[in-house]
Amino acid sequence: MIAEPYKVLVTGAAGFVGSALMYSLKQRDHINPIGIVRHQLSDPLIPYSINSVGDMDNATDWTSVLSGIQVIIHTVGRAHVMNDSAEDPLDEYRSVNVGVTINLARQAAEAGVKRFIYISSIKVNGEQSAEGKPFTADDIPLPEDPYGISKFEAERGLQELAESTGMDIVIIRPPLVYGPGVKGNFASMVRLVGKGLPLPLGAVYNKRTLVALDNLVDLIVTCVDHPAAANQVFLAGDAEDLSTTELLRGVAKAMGKPCRLVPVPSFILRLGAILLGKKALAQRLLGSLRVDISKNSELLGWKPPLTVEEGLKRCFVSEKNQ
Template identity: 35%
Template sequence: MSGKLIALTGATGFIGRHLLRALSERGYRVRVLLRRPVEVPEGASGAVVGDLARPMNMAAALTGVDAVVHSAGLAHAMSGAPEDDFRNSNTEATRKLADAAQRARVGRFVFLSSIRAQAGSSAPAPLSEADTPEPTDPYGRSKLAAEEALAETGLDWVALRPVLVYGAGVKGNMAALLKLARTPYPLPLASLAGRRSLVSVESLAGAVATALEAPGPLRRPLVVADPDPLTLPEMLAALRAGLGRGPGLLPCPVPLIGLACRATGREAAFDRLSGSLVARAEGLEALGWRPAQASRDGLAALARAGG
């Protein structure tokens, strides 16, 4: 039971909800920073209402705080100007919160960044923190810019770069994959050979705890990924195994799959399906982090639990 006080942003989101529960279970006191007055999430020891874009009350929010875990952010553009949306929500809000944390003499700042700060939707070789970051979209660039803003402060900071995160309540690409696995039909996807790293939300919570507890200073990014990257057919097979079913996968020429995706306006989806994105969590593992479970087991459990 550490008893340390953590200020957590994004506590009502998919990842933030899991972090709140996991940190509370580990003995941390968690003060959640909320954008609007809502019911205090279960597991929080307190709450402060405020807007990170206008952090007038951040001094009060961070009084007595030992560390900040910043999981709030924007994953999808809300207007026709994605660079502005992502810069305001992911970069500038992080910069302002970090400045407030430095004034409050917070001990450590843990930022939930993304593997997209390091690369695009696919990469030709396994990624590690030693690689030069090359984000390819506004989201990834905004996350990298937030990391660079942290590096300009005097804080002891760490930026966690998770790969695709799965777990109860997941949305986006993994939710779509789970929906596909639940269909009763054979799927012509057995020939897709691209491998992708995953990480469960439980393992990500463990990575946050590792970052909080590691001796410092850290002041660097850390990749978060399970060590066993899977192909899309292997992911579907694991999900269907959790549903008590066989894989139900059929071979089909990959160019034909690509043609069908392009014809239906899903070219970006095909790039994600066919490409590889493998990452190695070497820095975290050196600090003692281990994933909570293997990806196959975690996906099967997700499907059994209903997603």
């Protein structure tokens, strides 16, 4: 382990994961975190250094922010978009998730950065885990959609760079991340539960792995200077898998709201979703996506510090304190 203070550069420092990561790194006496954002922040209460590099592309010059940096944590990426309207979605994802990533990593290696931590996605493994066979970090990647494909291509480019330069590459693939301020599908589900409307999801017996924001951040921080993390792929996740029904009940409990679930059989929900052209949504609500995180414990001695119940409670702490 590195004992003396050293510099860690975090891209996307104002984002959902990046901002939580910056605050966590700031608590470590031996780490000096430096955040990178597209546009300069003016909040005087932010207790760490922030640099603006403007819009990022495959030609961005990172020279001014790489001096003395020992570790980079790259959280920037074009997030998964439901019902993407781009003319060529794969090209749009590649421009950011591959182009920006490889350009930064190449310059980092040239600047002497020792380790590059890339926040990828479980979609590199695939869209659905088989019955009784959760995804593992060493599975053959089977990405299906443009987002997953772009993340996998970035991983391959980084691994090739590691082989040619000697810079450590660490890849972390999280599933759905939830926590305070979360957006996307999880936020939509929270809104529905909050309205107290009856939902036809009371008999869904799938299993999905999610990861609490604090658990993901803790895993990333562990990988900053752990020798065994070098050139490894890790899957992030909570210690417990939930069905959609269990998740909705857990969210309602954390919100202090009643949970009104109607037990409609899954095959009827799936058929209805297909007829309405919502097959992808049905997969997220009814399909299973389980993740095996045992490699994290075996190599890093890491286990999720928060339970699912604790993670869900933290989603709503600020709201209850207002």
